[in-house]
Amino acid sequence: QEKHNPMSEFDLENLAVCGSNLFVAGTETTSSTLRYGLLLLMKHPEVEAKVHEEIDSVIGHNQRPSLKDKMKMPYTEAVLNEIQRYITLLPSNLPHAVTKDTKFRQYVIPKGTTVLPLLSSVLLDCKEFPNPETFDPGHFLDKNGSLRKTDYFIPFSLGKRACVGEGLARVELFLFLTTILQNFSLKPLVEPRELETRPLVTGLLTVPPPFKLRLLPR
Numbered sequence: 781q782e783k784h785n786p787m788s789e790f791d792l793e794n795l796a797v798c799g800s801n802l803f804v805a806g807t808e809t810t811s812s813t814l815r816y817g818l819l820l821l822m823k824h825p826e827v828e829a830k831v832h833e834e835i836d837s838v839i840g841h842n843q844r845p846s847l848k849d850k851m852k853m854p855y856t857e858a859v860l861n862e863i864q865r866y867i868t869l870l871p872s873n874l875p876h877a878v879t880k881d882t883k884f885r886q887y888v889i890p891k892g893t894t895v896l897p898l899l900s901s902v903l904l905d906c907k908e909f910p911n912p913e914t915f916d917p918g919h920f921l922d923k924n925g926s927l928r929k930t931d932y933f934i935p936f937s938l939g940k941r942a943c944v945g946e947g948l949a950r951v952e953l954f955l956f957l958t959t960i961l962q963n964f965s966l967k968p969l970v971e972p973r974e975l976e977t978r979p980l981v982t983g984l985l986t987v988p989p990p991f992k993l994r995l996l997p998r
């Protein structure tokens with residue numbers, strides 16, 4: 781259809797850029813989240829123990845984790861949400877631009893201005909998440925232990941340009957984490973309280989600090 785259209789956007793260069801964008805956006809994000817998650821679970825062995833308990837009762841040891849298990853595992857889902865909330869992987873989101881003159885509080889932002897809509901201001905909101913600087917899966921659980929849905933959970937941003945890989949990322953995080961914890965216990969080389977969990981770098985992306993980890997077969 782586009783072959784004879786000289787203005788077409790569907791050219792080889794665009795294909796290569798889209799491919800590389802998907803690769804970059806889809807690998808570092810999920811792997812950093814998982815890596816940070818393993819560190820946080822080592823720091824909080826009581827949380828790891830509850831995830832183990834839920835895996836053992838819902839999935840058991842004779843079958844691999846699958847997506848149908850996810851809905852029956854509110855605690856594990858809360859842990860995954862809390863990992864993403866706590867680490868705020870992309871604190872400043874990606875740059876956007878306002879499409880028209882926009883009034884924001886006492887300012888007018890002229891059309892075309894680049895803005896960084898801070899996801900961290902929502903993910904670390906202290907009314908929605910009491911003690912936002914504390915890692916606590918309870919931020920996503922109600923008093924019955926069910927998953928608490930909240931509009932403040934926006935690690936993938938919002939609106940038309942929100943992350944296109946959200947569905948894939950959430951599936952990956954669930955399957956990778958449950959598969960690891962179904963088969964292994966995490967064991968730090970130092971006392972959990974000595975583990976440093978502050979990020980190595982926070983810029984466009986939050987980078988977890990380096991750490992050593994032992995995986996003990998269960």
Ligand code: HEM
Pocket residue numbers: 801802805806807809810813869870873874875935936937938940941942943944945946948949
């Ligand atoms: C934990 C994992 C991930 C997180 C936290 C994350 C987060 C984000 C955020 C905050 C944005 C910016 C949205 C905006 O501009 O408002 C974004 C954009 C994007 N993400 Fe992800 N992402 C993750 C995984 C993935 C994966 C697995 C893929 C693809 C396989 C992916 C592909 C993209 C692409 C292509 C964009 C640009 C979308 C656009 O500009 O229209 N992401 N992501």
